[in-house]
Amino acid sequence: xxxxxxxxxxxxxxxxxxxxxxxxxxxxxxxxxxxxxxxxxxxxxxxxxxxxxxxxxxxxxxxxxxxxxxxxxxxxxxxxxxxxxxxxxxxxxxxxxxxxxxxxxxxxxxxxxxxxxxxxxxxxxxxxxxxxxxxxxxxxxxxxxxxxxxxxxxxxxxxxxxxxxxxxxxxxxxxxxxxxxxxxxxxxxxxxxxxxxxxxxxxxxxxxxxxxxxxxxxxxxxxxxxxxxxxxxxxxxxxxxx
Ligand SMILES: O=C(O)CCC(=O)C(=O)O
Ligand SMILES: [Fe+2]
Numbered sequence: 001x002x003x004x005x006x007x008x009x010x011x012x013x014x015x016x017x018x019x020x021x022x023x024x025x026x027x028x029x030x031x032x033x034x035x036x037x038x039x040x041x042x043x044x045x046x047x048x049x050x051x052x053x054x055x056x057x058x059x060x061x062x063x064x065x066x067x068x069x070x071x072x073x074x075x076x077x078x079x080x081x082x083x084x085x086x087x088x089x090x091x092x093x094x095x096x097x098x099x100x101x102x103x104x105x106x107x108x109x110x111x112x113x114x115x116x117x118x119x120x121x122x123x124x125x126x127x128x129x130x131x132x133x134x135x136x137x138x139x140x141x142x143x144x145x146x147x148x149x150x151x152x153x154x155x156x157x158x159x160x161x162x163x164x165x166x167x168x169x170x171x172x173x174x175x176x177x178x179x180x181x182x183x184x185x186x187x188x189x190x191x192x193x194x195x196x197x198x199x200x201x202x203x204x205x206x207x208x209x210x211x212x213x214x215x216x217x218x219x220x221x222x223x224x225x226x227x228x229x230x231x232x233x234x235x236x237x238x239x240x241x242x
Contacts, residue, residue: 004106004195004203012043015204019044019089023210024106026195027202032095037226040202041091045232048087050080051143055228060098060220067166071220076107076186076211080229081134081162082143087229090207094197099221104195104203105213107186109161113150116185123178128152130175134167149179160208186211197225 005018006026018025030036037055041047047054062071080086092104117124127150135144149168151160165183170176185191194215195203205212207229217223 023206025204030200030202037093041228041230045230048229048231058225060223071217073216074213075165076213077164078207081164082136082145088232089230091204091228093202093226095224096222098217098223099219101216101218103215106193107191107211109211110209112185123181126174126178132170132175
């Protein structure tokens, strides 16, 4: 598992290839503005508006009670697991990095789950058979979805991974144990790729495949990211496994 590929914003085909084959890419040389973010997003697909708007700003505030806005580390997760279909891609553009800490962590969920399917079929069955609820209740009304956290589509060539340890609710002990097993695997250093974003670097992940998180922000400085979600269509960006 090498480093996450880096390509300049003009290198569209290399960006696409990296996303399809590796599930993540760092795009360099992006304008650190909303226009820069949305310009890149439009090359990647259709922007998906959410309750956050078409795009958002994340300025670290260690005093914030919200996990994402605060300075704590974030365990690897996928975004919007409470949506009927989570957006396929997520873009995080670094406007200013933290002075210390706050690296992004990536885990290949497809690799992790394919391995689990082989080595621990009982846990795999619990994941594809469970009905767990992902919920976000901090936006004025709960957003939630109940269903299996891992969905396998037509044949083995298709998987949609939802994993969000901080947003999941279940009373089912087997499902809970299976989710905890995935969390534990996602925390194994050998599965994690660390990405240090500088100003003008945009991390793009396949949000149906790749889990993202971050290391604790020990000195936030003026850490600021811009982000948005993107949907794709077409065979080049479908759920095919490498
Ligand atoms: O702060 C970060 O680097 C990532 C935060 C995050 O998980 C997100 O914005 O979805
Ligand atoms: Fe996230």
